[in-house]
Amino acid sequence: MDFKIREIRTVAQGPKKLLREREAYSQLMQQGLSNKEACRIVGINEKTGRRWRNGRSADRRQKAAPPIHAVVPPSGPSRYLRxxxxxxxxxxxxxxxxxxxxxxxxxxxxxxxxxxxxxxxxxxxxxxxxxxxxxxxxxxRPRPKPGKISQNPELRRFIQDRLHLRWSPEQICQALRAQFPQRPEMHVVHETVYQALYVQGRGELRRELARALRTGRARRKPRRQAQQRQPRFSTPMVMISERPAEAEDRAVPGHWEGDLIIGKDGASAIGTLVERATRYVMLLHLPDGRSAEHVRDALTDTVQTLPAHLVRSLTWDQDAEMAAHGAFTIATDIPVYFCDPASPWQRGSNENTNGLLRQYFPKGTDLSVHTREHLDAVAAELNGRPRKTLGWETPAERLHKLLAA
Incomplete structure (x- = not known):
């Protein structure tokens, strides 16, 4: 309150209006005080306080007065508490x-x-x-409200710097909570970051930063039904239903998921391997094509760089590049399991990783131009990102613990 309330109210105040007292009374009522307590603090009669709170009707001697809190009509359906x-x-x-x-x-x-x-x-x-x-x-309730990101330059710089590093909004928000645990003004949810990027007219984050997102889109894309995958090949396969239970619950490391990301016109590809327990990523260099023999040789060379206890099985979809899976198993003693048709969710870790990799290797580009060194650098960058599913550890940290043990 920016005024001093008179302690003695025995002398009549006369025609002077209690404007500041009424404002102070309103603030106290909004804080949850009772009428009696608010009137005692402001120094007015309880009857005056009730008249301010409830309003008064017009009569011969005085005009009508609105209540101190205008009655807000119910807002639509019962989505909100009334x-x-x-x-x-x-x-x-x-x-x-x-x-x-x-x-x-x-x-x-x-x-x-x-x-x-x-x-x-x-x-x-x-x-x-x-x-x-x-x-x-x-x-x-009134909208629109000022955005939290636009009001805090330090928060805006932190988010923009991480977007330049291709961090996801959710990773950025977790980093904010970890780095500023005692500063709630630096805490936002990832939807706030998406809103600042996508909603036109806000201007809280530069629109060109949307290209740093993994999708590269500057606006939201509605969900639509997934297209049917290509039919499976006829080579005898061991289905995923026969895969050991230890691979399903991710309790034991060494069970990998694999796939290819395809380049322009299907002429180039990069192989991807993801370990289910640690989400560790390895990339297969396929400069000469994606035939079954090329994929078999690249897989064999890659898995032989790992300790035997960290390569227990491999799960793939039913595309033709795994036609030589029998020869791969003979060479490495690693069983290969195949997903059911049109069931990419059975390789969820690998599918998610392929989405992350598309940020580095966009669709419709020639993937054969990437060198072995560049693939290793991309894999190292992915393995250095904190992951929510790992308790915000990085895949490299989790794999290092397994190797040390």
Whole structure:
């Protein structure tokens, strides 16, 4: 409050309007104080406070006055909590009801009720007052709101620097929480970063930074049904259903998933190998083509660089480049398992990695121009990125622990 309230109110104030007192009373009510407490602090009669809060009707002696909090009409369907819902929550809390019981009675999720109580209770005494909670919710509702990234230059620079390094928004957000644990103004969720890049008119992040995303798109792409994969080949195969259970739960390292990413007009390719437990990536150099013999030789040379206990099996799809899988198994003693038709999700780690690699090797480009050294550099960069599924460790760190053990 920017004024001093008179401690003695015995002398009549006369026709002077209590403008600043009314504003202070409004602020105290929004903080969740009762009418009696707010009136005592401001130094007014409780009847005056109730008249300010509820408004008054016109009569012969005075004009009508609006309530101190304008009544906001219900906002559409019952997606949002309304004032009667908040009154019900407050009544049940006084009766010591649990959050789950209140949520079931209101037909809401327990997290909705829990979040409502946590966000809108009084910061001092922790009490939940429904009318003050409604006022806070109404104050938060107007749109548009200023973006958090645009208001914080340090946060904006941090995000832009990591986007230049081709980090994903989710990796950036986790790095912010790790580097600034005691600064909530530096914490955002990854959707905030996407909104700053995609939503036109915000201008919070430079639009050209969208090209640093793995998709390279400057706008969102709606989900659509996946196209059918090519039919499988007729060579006898061992199906993924016969793969050991230890490979399925990723408990034991050494089970790999493989595939090819294809270049322009199908004339070039790069082989990809991903270890299921650590997500460690290795790339196959195929400068002479992607025939079954070339893929077999590249696979054999690559897996022989690894310790035997880190190569237990290989899972591939049913494309023709694995027609020589029998010869590969004889040469390396590594069994090959094949996915079911049109089931790329059975090689989820590899499919995800191929999406990451497309940031380095875009579709429609000639992949034969990339040298062995360049492929190793790309793999090292991927293996140095923190991964959510590894508890934000890098694949290289996780593999190093296995080798050290």
């Amino acid at each position: 004032e009667d819902d908040r009154i019900y929550i407050a009544d049940r809390l006084r009766e010591k009801a649990t959050v789950r019981a209140i949520a079931a009675e209101l037909g809401r999720s327990p997290s909705t009720v829990s979040r409502e109580i946590r966000r809108n209770r009084h910061p001092g005494n922790g009490q939940y007052r429904p009318h003050a909670a409604q006022a806070r919710a109404d104050a938060r």
